[in-house]
Amino acid sequence: MAPLTCTKLSVITVTGVLTQIIGLSLFVFGFFPVKPALPGTSGSESFYAPSCDFVGNLSDTTLPSDQLKSLYQELSGIPPSFERLILMVIDGLPAEFVLGKNGKPPNKQFKEAMPYTQSLLASGSAIGYHAKAAPPTVTMPRLKAMVSGALGGFLDVAFNFNTQAMMDDNLLGQFFRIGWKMVMLGDETWIKLFPRLFQRHDGVSSFYVKDTVQVDQNVSRHLGYELRKDDWNLLILHYLGLDHVGHIGGRSSVLMAPKLKEMDEVVKLIHSSINPSQGNRQGQALLMIVSDHGMTENGNHGGSTYEETDSLALFIGLGNHVFDHASVINQIDIAPTLALLFGVPIPKNNVGVLIREAFDSLTEDQHLRALELNAWQLLRLLHAQLSGLPCRNFPCDALYDHQSSGSSECNRTTENMLCCLYMEAAALYTSWKSKSASNKDYSSTAAAYYKFLKSASEWLSGRTTDKPVKLLALGLATMVISSVMLSSLMLRRLREIYHGGKQPASNLNDSMNGWSFDETFIFSVVVILVTCMTSSSMVEEEHYIWYFLISTFYLLLLRKTAQSLSAVGLQSFLMQKGKSGEGYFRVCCIFLLLISGRILRGWHQGGVNWTSLPDISKWLEQGGGQYVKPLQLISAILVISIGLFALFSIESKGKYFQMVRLSFLISGLLVLLHITRYQDYTFSSTNYGATLLVQIIYAILGTATIGTVVALPWLIPLSTSKIFPSDNTISPSFFPRIQEKFPLVELRDSLYVIGWAYILCWCLLQLLLQQAINTTPILLLLLQMVAGVLYFARSGTHHKEWVEIAGFYYLGMAGHFALGNSNTLATIDVAGAFIGISNHSTFLSGILMFIITYASPMFILLSLVMYISTKSMAHLVIPEKANAGDLLMTMLGFPCLVPLVINSILLTAYTVVLLLMQNHLFVWSVFSPKYLYVCATTVCTLIGVFIVAATGFYTYFVLAKRKRKACSG
């Protein structure tokens, strides 16, 4: 096989990376479809046919609430059947417990536990449904679905975890707009979703899962009072106890029957209190009992099995119906049904269909009108998703002809089919209206409407849940190819360097030849990680794996140092002062790594299950500001001084260097000023001075760093003497001066300065952006990085270069978790993303959020530039034959390849895991958020490697050009 050349290496690497990007984007778009949603809220325009008067009457949003209410009533033509609504949410109650399954009555034990509800169902005064919930079957997305009728794609769910308040059009907002007074008792999720909408509320936390009694008593204790009051229109009760019972003991827990009994008592109490009030002061009330999701046999939920999606919808007060056996509806159908029953516009992104039986008490005319309104709303949504919908202008066309849309057309494409169904229904309705016709026309019109609504709803919800298998397979295959490409490239490079036999053997240590223990360990880390990622609890607690493996790696380094320390025995070892100094220095480095690693580990108790255990950050925060603030200041000063010391240790006094130092010194001081003066206020308000200061710091840092990178290779003094290049070196004294024949001393020096510029810039940014409590971890990370670089620089050829870089990469990942990150989206620091931004910009905030979250991996990648400059690469370069390509390949090959290869293996393996787990219980709550993190890590790795490679190439070519000029001139 022909040896790799630099060009070939870089071409293959770039191809591999591009393939990876393509594969990843194919997969992501296949797995997480993003559906377009309509902005804004429905107003009075929703009572007009779409397209004709699409602009609508925008002024109605400013109308006072009671006028708006009467306007809606007038326009809709459907008198509201009820005045008040009691929405009782029983968290986690499977419909099976109340309604049975497949026509069979429910379990005897459960049936006996709910005598009142069962009697209501038997007498026909309650109608029950199996309301199919869409995954993820977790409370917040399900509540959103119930009140808005919309199905969020995963990305919507994921990105809305932090922006708590619900912004989309929803029932509660509509009710609020027509002046309803609302009261909420129970799960505080509602208060987070709808802040300021409730007149009275008493939230309970779902955090204490072990509590099954108090959590419900806190809701019921207000019940008597609220039922006597008559100032509310909507009363929401959210009982969490049943879900907690499930989490503790599963479906067949002994606590289940008593809990159902308790719920039955509540139903009885409410029903008996609203029953006599029929027709009196507040008008009729509708009691609706729903559950947000079901539960598995073990009481868990989140996935998409029948047991979890089988939630309950029970209407009490709709009038008498003969109950044959409960039919199946979708959970989202609740939203349009309630909207039309209470005379508000259907929320804009609703995908649900009216529940037929809810409108049985209305006249035929009103029922058809309700269907028409729902059809218009869905048609609007269809327009948004299918721009080529052929019936776009149909309703405006006065001269439509029923015959023109033959039923043959109805089968060709989805668009045509939906359009044709709609037109059929609309035509039937128009003819029914004109004829004031018979009962037969009515039922066929209603049937036609339902046919359209059902198929439109199915198609629309399918858009958010269907996964294009071909796209996923193609994406995965592409990722596998790129990962194979990159790994084989690295293997080939390894074989050429270590087994090529081109080097003189005397240059090689013993450990360079075999497959040593630390290499096995580094390799097995990847295997262990991939294995662990298949278990949901290991994904949740991933940080433990990283901490454990990285400290094991340090201990292995310690063992390796001990091996090399004293092959000659302790006595002689003590004699040889010079050699032992080196050894002790390395041992000290490892102890520094171990100690700071342990402190970092204890800083944040991350993950999911053990977050409540004590950790250093909690301890400090409990102590109050008097500990956090001084610690932050000391750490910040130390970080700045370490960075400046490294920059000042360059023995050059050129003007240019002074400027670099000065600019970093100034920005460091400004950051300190910001910490002391403003950091307490940044979150409270938009402080103009603070924002300005931060912007100035951004500007200085940016200019200084970019200026250093661009200008340094041009300005660094060239060594005049070509015979003793190492005499002229400016590299600092605490790094070993390797008397090597490194072709370009200037290259090493400029990479050293640029590397420190990157590191210092990044650290200062983090000091500015991270929470106060995270300042010390940044100092510790910096210490770890410096200790690692020093250790590897001193240990010469004891470790293979790729092992060292992989170790750094792992260090970066462990640090990622030490800064308080986890694999849930909840730990992303949103508050920091607005520091120094004067006007709201999602893009800039996104960048800042990325900088905060990926502080540690990016830091390690950036410090690789400095690491390159400290490595002795003399033994790898064949001095006689060394050309530009070989040199660059030796210098940049592994620092670029190793992170790429590790990341691509993890990415590909994790993609496979996600595909395998797509029907797993926790796919939405655990695996998908983790996948988002994996994607972001990929982006981080690519950016970091690009910076390393670009810096290396640029510096080398500029220096080479200058050298040529100097030689010829």
Next chain:
Amino acid sequence: MKEELEKITPSKISSFQVFLIHVCCGLALAVGFWVAHNVYSINLIFDPTGTLRLIWAIEFPVVILLFSCFRQKPEKCSYLKAIARGLLGLPVGALINALGALALGAPAGLQYFERTVSWSLLMSSLTFVPTACVYGSCWTDWHRIFACTKPKGSLDFMLCLPAHGAVIGAWFGAWPMPLDWERPWQDWPICVSYGAMAGYVAGMVGSLGLALMHTGGKQLKAE
């Protein structure tokens, strides 16, 4: 038995002696468990400190008495001196084990202090004390056995393999700790101790096997 064993020159050690020592050490562990369970009716899960301390109290004298018989250079070093070395090695080894465990993430809170102490005492008697008894503070031997893992002969294997087994077993034993199974044995240092003891026993079996192979090979050669 002590005197009998003492007479034999320690540098050469027969496979029967290896077998005897390993069986004694293994039995001491088992007796420790038995006593804890039947006499004091405690176990590792509900009273880790007490149980570990009990096991250690039974295991440690057995180990120190047995291995002191095989001290290096018996003409220069008396049996009592070897025992003293072992006694001195115990706290040092416990400290190193405890620091290693802390570095790998053992909880550092005060409520875990007693558990950590008793665990590291047991670990020290499994890993550190035997070598301290046999080789004292001779750096070359320690370096050979623990840093390079290049044991020579049955005696080295007898020291090296169980010790490494215990450490590696403890390392693997820590893996279930972060999982959310909510089992009481996931607490520090219960599963780690189980892992360490399992690794120790495995190491003893390995060392015995090697000793048998060694002598078997020699006999074959002799024939």
